[in-house]
Amino acid sequence: MQVTSRHFKEGAHAALHDKDIQKAFSKVKGGFPVARAKAASELPEFEDLRDAGRDLKNHILENLDYYLEYFEDQVLLQGGRVHWCSNYAEARDVILQICRDADARTVTKGKSMITEEMALNDFLEKNGIEPIETDLGEYIIQLAHEYPSHIIAPALHKTKDQVTELFHEKHGKYGFTERLTDPQALVNEARSILRDKYVAADVGITGANFLIAETGSTVIVTNEGNGDLTQSLPKTHIAVSSIEKVVPTLEDASLFLRLLARSATGQEMSVYTTFSTGPKRREDIDGPASFHVVIVDGGRSDLVGSDKQDLLRCLKCGACMNHCPVYQAVGGHTYGWVYPGPIGAALNPQMVGLEETRHLPNASTFCGRCEEVCPVRIPLPKIMRLWREQAFETEVTPKPERWGIGLWAYFARRPALYRIVTRIGARTLKTIAGKKGRIVKLPLMGGWSSVRDFPAPQGATFMDQWKKQNRGRK
Amino acid sequence: MPARDKILGRIRHNLKRGPLGEEAANALKARLEGHSRGIVPNRTELPHKAQVDLFVAKASALAATVARIATLDEVPEALRDYLTAHNLSTKIKMAPDKRLDALPFDKTPMLEITRGSAEPSDEVSLTPAFAGIAETGTLCMASGPETPSTLNFLPENHVAVIKASQITGTLEDSWDRLRAEYGVGNLPRTINFISGPSRTADIEQTLIMGAHGPRRLHILIVDDEKKS
Amino acid sequence: MSATAKPKNVALFVTCLVDLNRPSVGFAAVKLLEAAGCTIVVPKAQTCCGQPAYNSGDKKSAKAIATQVIRAFRGFDYVVAPSGSCAGMIRHHYPELFKDDATMMVEVGELASRTYELVSFLHDICGYRPENVRLETTLTYHDSCSSLREMKVKDQPRALLGSVDGLEIREAEDREACCGFGGTFCLKYSEISESMVDTKITNLLASGAETLAAGDLGCLMNIAGRLKRRGEKMKVLHVAEVLAGMGDTAGLGEGEN
Structure with a gap:
């Protein structure tokens, strides 16, 4: 996918002045976080589960090679096939080949972030295969030629009125000509169109929330049921997964399921949690005749054993963005690549390069709310800080910033000199402020003054006053 | 180098080791075969009757509807009552399941029963559940020749x-039952955990029922344990 | 209980913002700590905790400044700062900074364990409650992110404020949300910061309180500065000033009356 993170500031500016985006994203905080808090409070074991989830993921990552191989063995035993892909290009090619082998003309798709990463839809289209997103949100943004602004609510940025116009424009060819305004009617129309698509599709592609090593199963979690129709009606089912999704046992998956829905939407369980194991059995009267698991690395193995390995614990629940004040202010697209919000700020530099994404880990107040709600306790602010350190060390951080910090640090490391500078500074600022007690335009601090007045210093510094009172000991 | 070797090699390189030694691998294998449970919510530590009540309460909170009947033979009438009360079609696609085949549909001639997997024109399906999970009001459905998952x-x-005796406490309990039924390490092609009817909130975060899956989920619980 | 116990030997970490911008907070802290039975020392060699460098990715400068702090604050029973952010830096981030330096780590860990945010120190360690302090006002308390999440300061300031005569606490909506300060964040991403502080201000004003208090001067300068820019009347004080009976001090961004 095209990376536009370089233009974060411009994107933020545009988003902050877009009424629809403001309305949509400011609404988030009254929804998901409230539901999550309720669900967490109703499960006394929730905090212990988070600790256990963190520890279990760490155990998995320390033995990732073993569990992936074990998983592969089980898939093969069950009659499925496993395709390993180092990068997006390999994965796209493998998927295309499976589709061609199935003589596929149309492909239905369940929600999958990894296929967003590899821009699979564009690739399939270019190769003459029509991909149809079936998650309602994904369907909406596919029609609009956009990409997700939230990892579990991809069309969060779209207003109902925009969906009305979009459906009116695109659904005429199916014989739907009425301009619908009721959300239920809009859902019904999409439902009815997608029904035919499910049945006609030659291949169904889903993501995977988990891969179960014990049984060789892939797991998807949805509320709509689209993923299940996608994977049970076509003759071929392809589950695409990144390497870190493997979990050892069904019991281990149960632990993560208890964390996932609660953290994401505040549900105790999502409506549909489905374990798929191999192709349909000999006597079965429905289900796919062939089952493929595409395991994609896409840069993740570089995180293993690194100071940012904790990122691989991510369950993709979206809690971090739901609780992030920056995300709520600027929306998802501003982040400029697949993952928005705190997880994007911490992960995207790894996936698409720090130089392109340097704003993302910087555009955070480190308020810590993301880490506070992460079901597997990923230290997101800490990882953003590591990126800042890397940017500083490799001179990705712009020179004026580096010099500014350097200059300040020069004084901060020399207390006697610092006293003199602060003494002059405090008095000067107080003089500029005069009787008003505040400064409207602070020299060299446009970032401050464009938004706020500067509350002026009271006068002499604390250290000077303290010394004068002759109470200093050291 | 094949991608598989590249990926596994890279993981091992970054973990600063080669493939796991025999001892470490055996420990992991033992862990895989141990099926030990993690933290399990204690909300289901109840007498079975209370677990069934919890299942009903939880499923109802998820917008499923529940009716409790005394025997399996009452299914046709309960089904008829439900369909007529909601003014729904009486054409039913039924799972080709032996237990359902044995139901006395002769008492409800208005119900038109066909058997098989689902087709787009089907409006009502009738399926047996494999288990129920009281913890969250969730149904566990196991696919098979008699239980096509498209239904x-x-x-x-x-x-x-579902029979009351099939309702268990937790997700983990259903794994034990599945292992007992299908053998350790084996699952039927599809296990569906279903918690209420289909829904979406993808348009302006407004909750709408019936996105792609069923708009309505009705659960008939057969109280097979009452007599004892 | 503080009257009978052996006096606690406390080093005050003034913080750079209090030193430069609002010394009255430092004096309020001294007054409170003395009333709580502590003897106070203000080590001369302090400037800043190093957080601006640390959060900008300049680890080398952060370490140098941290080393200076570690040396200057040797030998006291406690180190107390009128800021959750600076105390959090010393308690949680110094160990992170020096985690690869085994020799430093001993001292860093020891310093971290005796470093406290002022209000929680008064409440939890000294068992202090304000007596005969009066401030006729309705007040809303803003939870700064570092105080709340790093230093677990939440109930303590409310308990102490509850002992101030004439003061009525009015809680704001979404009180655990960030105000948009974030150190250099508010300079580099001023438009996003503006949106965040406006959301914060909307909630603070809706509480109907006349006065805003918090335990971190950074947040207070941000919120006060924006309030003044918008022409709002809410008075802004550091919680230490309120608790020390200095509530009549001119609020942030106000001229002398």
Whole structure:
């Protein structure tokens, strides 16, 4: 996918002045976080589960090679096939080949972030295969030629009125000509169109929330049921997964399921949690005749054993963005690549390069709310800080910033000199402020003054006053 | 180098080791075969009768509807009552399941029963559940020749039959039952955990029922334990 | 209980913002700590905790400044700062900074364990409650992110404020949300910061309180500065000033009356 993170500031500016985006994203905080808090409070074991989830993921990552191989063995035993892909290009090619082998003309798709990463839809289209997103949100943004602004609510940025116009424009060819305004009617129309698509599709592609090593199963979690129709009606089912999704046992998956829905939407369980194991059995009267698991690395193995390995614990629940004040202010697209919000700020530099994404880990107040709600306790602010350190060390951080910090640090490391500078500074600022007690335009601090007045210093510094009172000991 | 070797090699390189030694691998294998449970919510530590009540309460909170009947033979009438009360079609696609085949549909001639997997024109499905999970009001459906999983998704109205004795406490309990039924390490092609009817909030975060799966989920609980 | 116990030997970490911008907070802290039975020392060699460098990715400068702090604050029973952010830096981030330096780590860990945010120190360690302090006002308390999440300061300031005569606490909506300060964040991403502080201000004003208090001067300068820019009347004080009976001090961004 095209990376536009370089233009974060411009994107933020545009988003902050877009009424629809403001309305949509400011609404988030009254929804998901409230539901999550309720669900967490109703499960006394929730905090212990988070600790256990963190520890279990760490155990998995320390033995990732073993569990992936074990998983592969089980898939093969069950009659499925496993395709390993180092990068997006390999994965796209493998998927295309499976589709061609199935003589596929149309492909239905369940929600999958990894296929967003590899821009699979564009690739399939270019190769003459029509991909149809079936998650309602994904369907909406596919029609609009956009990409997700939230990892579990991809069309969060779209207003109902925009969906009305979009459906009116695109659904005429199916014989739907009425301009619908009721959300239920809009859902019904999409439902009815997608029904035919499910049945006609030659291949169904889903993501995977988990891969179960014990049984060789892939797991998807949805509320709509689209993923299940996608994977049970076509003759071929392809589950695409990144390497870190493997979990050892069904019991281990149960632990993560208890964390996932609660953290994401505040549900105790999502409506549909489905374990798929191999192709349909000999006597079965429905289900796919062939089952493929595409395991994609896409840069993740570089995180293993690194100071940012904790990122691989991510369950993709979206809690971090739901609780992030920056995300709520600027929306998802501003982040400029697949993952928005705190997880994007911490992960995207790894996936698409720090130089392109340097704003993302910087555009955070480190308020810590993301880490506070992460079901597997990923230290997101800490990882953003590591990126800042890397940017500083490799001179990705712009020179004026580096010099500014350097200059300040020069004084901060020399207390006697610092006293003199602060003494002059405090008095000067107080003089500029005069009787008003505040400064409207602070020299060299446009970032401050464009938004706020500067509350002026009271006068002499604390250290000077303290010394004068002759109470200093050291 | 094949991608598989590249990926596994890279993981091992970054973990600063080669493939796991025999001892470490055996420990992991033992862990895989141990099926030990993690933290399990204690909310289901109840007498079985109370677990069934919890299942009903939880499923109802998820917008499923529940009716409790005394015997399996009452399914046809309960089904008829439900369909007529909601003014739904009486054409039913039924799972080709032996237990359902044995039901006395002669008492409800207005119900038109066909058997098989789901087709887009089906409006009502009737399926047996494998287990129920009291913890969250969730149904566990196991696919098979007699229980095609498309019946759980394609029709607009899904009626599931479960015996009270099939309702267990937690997700983990259903794994134990599945292992007992299908053998350790084996699962049927599809296990569906279903918690209420289909829904979406993808348009302005407004909750709408019936996104792609069933708009309605009705659960018939057969109180097979009452007599004892 | 503080009257009978052996006096606690406390080093005050003034913080750079209090030193430069609002010394009255430092004096309020001294007054409170003395009233709580502590003897106070203000080590001369302090400037800043190093957080601006640390959060900008300049680890080398952060370490150098941290080393200076570690040396200057040797030998006291406690180190107390009128800021959750600076105390959090010393308690949680110094160990992170020096985690690869085994020799430093001993001392860093020891310093971290005796470093406290002022209000929680008064409440939890000294068992202090304000007596005969009066401030006729309705007040809303803003939870700064570092105080709340790093230093677990939440109930303590409310308990102490509850002992101030004439003061009525009015809680704001979404009180755990960030105000948009974030150190250099508010300079580099001023438009996003503006949106965040406006959301914060909307909630603070809706509480109907006349006065805003918090335990971190950074947040207070941000919120006060924005309030003044918008022409709002809410008075802004550091919680230490309120608790020390200095509530009549001119609020942030106000001229002398």
